[in-house]
Amino acid sequence: MNDRGEGHTFKRFDGQLSNLHLMVTKMGQSVHQQVQDALTAFRTQDIALAQKVLARHSDIDRMELAADAEIVEVIARNSPLASDLRLVVAVSKSVGDLQKIGEEATRMALLLEEIRLESSTPLIESLMDGVDRMGVLVLSHLDTAVGLFDQWDEQKALYVIAGHQRMDGDFQAELHRVMTCLLEESLDVKAAVRLVLLAKSLDRIIHHALNLAEYAMFEIYGGFDLSSEA
Amino acid sequence: MAQRTLGPPLFSGAEVAQKILRGGPEQDPFASDQLAPSVGEWRSPKPRVRCEDLRVRFAGREVLKGVTLDIGRNEVISVIGPSGAGKSTFLRCLNRMVEASEHCEVQGRVFLDGEDIYAPGVDAVSFRGRIGMVFPKPNPYPKSIYENVAYGLRIHGLVSCKSEESSLVELVFRQAGLWREFSRRLFAPALSLTAGEQQRLCIARALAVNPEVILMDEPCSSLDLGSGAKIEQMIDELRQAYTIVLVSHSLKSAARVSQRTAFIRQGRLVEVGPTDRMFTTPSHPLTDRFISGCSE
Ligand SMILES: Nc1ncnc2c1ncn2[C@@H]1O[C@H](COP(=O)(O)OP(=O)(O)OP(=O)(O)O)[C@@H](O)[C@H]1O
Ligand SMILES: [Mg+2]
Numbered sequence: 001m002n003d004r005g006e007g008h009t010f011k012r013f014d015g016q017l018s019n020l021h022l023m024v025t026k027m028g029q030s031v032h033q034q035v036q037d038a039l040t041a042f043r044t045q046d047i048a049l050a051q052k053v054l055a056r057h058s059d060i061d062r063m064e065l066a067a068d069a070e071i072v073e074v075i076a077r078n079s080p081l082a083s084d085l086r087l088v089v090a091v092s093k094s095v096g097d098l099q100k101i102g103e104e105a106t107r108m109a110l111l112l113e114e115i116r117l118e119s120s121t122p123l124i125e126s127l128m129d130g131v132d133r134m135g136v137l138v139l140s141h142l143d144t145a146v147g148l149f150d151q152w153d154e155q156k157a158l159y160v161i162a163g164h165q166r167m168d169g170d171f172q173a174e175l176h177r178v179m180t181c182l183l184e185e186s187l188d189v190k191a192a193v194r195l196v197l198l199a200k201s202l203d204r205i206i207h208h209a210l211n212l213a214e215y216a217m218f219e220i221y222g223g224f225d226l227s228s229e230a
Numbered sequence: 231m232a233q234r235t236l237g238p239p240l241f242s243g244a245e246v247a248q249k250i251l252r253g254g255p256e257q258d259p260f261a262s263d264q265l266a267p268s269v270g271e272w273r274s275p276k277p278r279v280r281c282e283d284l285r286v287r288f289a290g291r292e293v294l295k296g297v298t299l300d301i302g303r304n305e306v307i308s309v310i311g312p313s314g315a316g317k318s319t320f321l322r323c324l325n326r327m328v329e330a331s332e333h334c335e336v337q338g339r340v341f342l343d344g345e346d347i348y349a350p351g352v353d354a355v356s357f358r359g360r361i362g363m364v365f366p367k368p369n370p371y372p373k374s375i376y377e378n379v380a381y382g383l384r385i386h387g388l389v390s391c392k393s394e395e396s397s398l399v400e401l402v403f404r405q406a407g408l409w410r411e412f413s414r415r416l417f418a419p420a421l422s423l424t425a426g427e428q429q430r431l432c433i434a435r436a437l438a439v440n441p442e443v444i445l446m447d448e449p450c451s452s453l454d455l456g457s458g459a460k461i462e463q464m465i466d467e468l469r470q471a472y473t474i475v476l477v478s479h480s481l482k483s484a485a486r487v488s489q490r491t492a493f494i495r496q497g498r499l500v501e502v503g504p505t506d507r508m509f510t511t512p513s514h515p516l517t518d519r520f521i522s523g524c525s526e
Binding site for chain 2: 082
């Protein structure tokens with residue numbers, strides 16, 4: 001695919017376009033790291049690690065701004081069409097979702113800074129295990145979704161897109177467990193709220209990962225049937 | 231949160247496109263001249279013009295290799311493609327002007343409102359009045375603005391007296407949206423007009439004989455952006471009453487004014503479809519390559 005354009009102008013902006021993909025991949029990796037560290041920090045009650053996550057928040061924002069600037073430039077200079085146009089739109093939308101995932105990581109880190117788990121009881125341990133399981137699932141979905149911008153794989157995309165269903169079940173189950181513990185008064189309210197908020201953040205991240213897979217799908221095929229949107 | 235389900239891929243060539251767009255196949259599908267049959271909706275239920283397996287040879291060299299396409303009523307269809315693809319040749323088949331070239335052989339059929347214009351015994355000139363043509367460079371007659379329009383009316387026997395003629399000329403200019411601009415200088419020489427004005431006059435001249443179809447071969451190519459925009463606006467207004475086939479080198483211009491777009495490459499119709507889809511999600515990888523590689 002070296003000799004693109006056969007029209008009037010040869011395509012000079014192939015490099016710029018693959019750079020856009022690279023930006024998504026890099027931002028995706030950073031965001032993935034943030035989520036992973038936030039989860040680890042929570043698990044190990046590591047305030048220092050949580051603070052690192054918070055400190056890196058501005059890096060993610062900077063990456064978003066840089067990507068936005070690049071996108072605007074590509075549009076202004078090259079007015080991309082067809083698959084190029086879809087690429088630019090997909091990247092632009094992805095960057096927005098990645099930034100929001102970054103925010104979730106920050107939120108999770110703040111949760112730990114604000115309220116620490118006083119004592120770890122077997123009950124809290126088992127609830128944490130549930131959150132951890134969600135975390136592993138979320139990280140793998142995020143990783144796969146971001147990878148789609150590096151190498152397209154329809155099966156993987158469909159897997160991520162179906163992921164929110166898997167996750168919805170997990171989140172509901174986790175919520176249910178926490179509620180039960182609360183009703184039995186064996187868990188204090190603060191810990192319960194933290195766990196639910198954490199689980200909710202993970203739930204939102206997996207929805208963003210789903211969006212990423214959809215944008216990648218849009219770039220390849222050009223569209224979704226949104227008529228069945230609930 | 232919104233729950234989306236994945237619809238069916240928008241086009242059947244999805245797998246092909248996927249392989250090509252994201253690398254993969256060892257052999258380059260563009261290297262070969264073998265094209266898949268054209269994709270897209272080339273049929274229209276009530277066509278104004280229907281082309282069937284249209285082939286043109288110049289001195290034995292086939293430059294149009296079997297184009298089958300319907301052109302509907304009240305639509306602007308743009309024809310895009312690389313230089314030398316056969317766009318102008320295709321256009322000139324629709325009014326049999328192509329036959330004026332030397333060593334030219336035309337095969338296939340073209341129906342205008344169901345009538346085969348290439349049928350034996352059909353006089354090539356008889357239906358020229360039903361199909362108007364506008365050329366890349368404005369070519370007004372070296373006469374007055376008024377005469378440019380009146381001449382066609384007269385030779386087609388559409389007027390019987392002077393007063394009828396002048397009122398018809400006015401009507402044509404009004405219809406073309408040019409009356410306000412030209413009414414006060416009707417008897418100025420057409421060649422004194424700017425290129426943009428001359429081109430609009432040529433469109434008015436094409437309208438004068440009340441055609442059903444207007445063929446435009448890159449009508450904006452010799453004009454500056456502003457004059458081009460005025461022509462585009464005119465095309466959009468004329469769509470209400472005419473069928474317009476527009477050959478355009480400017481993809482932007484094609485995207486702005488046409489409802490359907492046909493992509494011709496190496497004498498073949500590769501793909502035809504609704505313009506908005508062609509410019510965002512073309513089905514054929516060759517179309518994608520042309521449209522994206524061509525973006526200005
Ligand atoms: N009268 C002619 N005699 C011989 N060859 C011709 C004639 N007219 C066109 N051709 C050839 O037919 C092919 C198609 O020409 P055509 O003018 O239709 O292309 P086009 O798509 O309109 O190109 P462009 O975008 O440059 O106007 C070209 O290879 C051209 O050289
Ligand atoms: Mg031409």
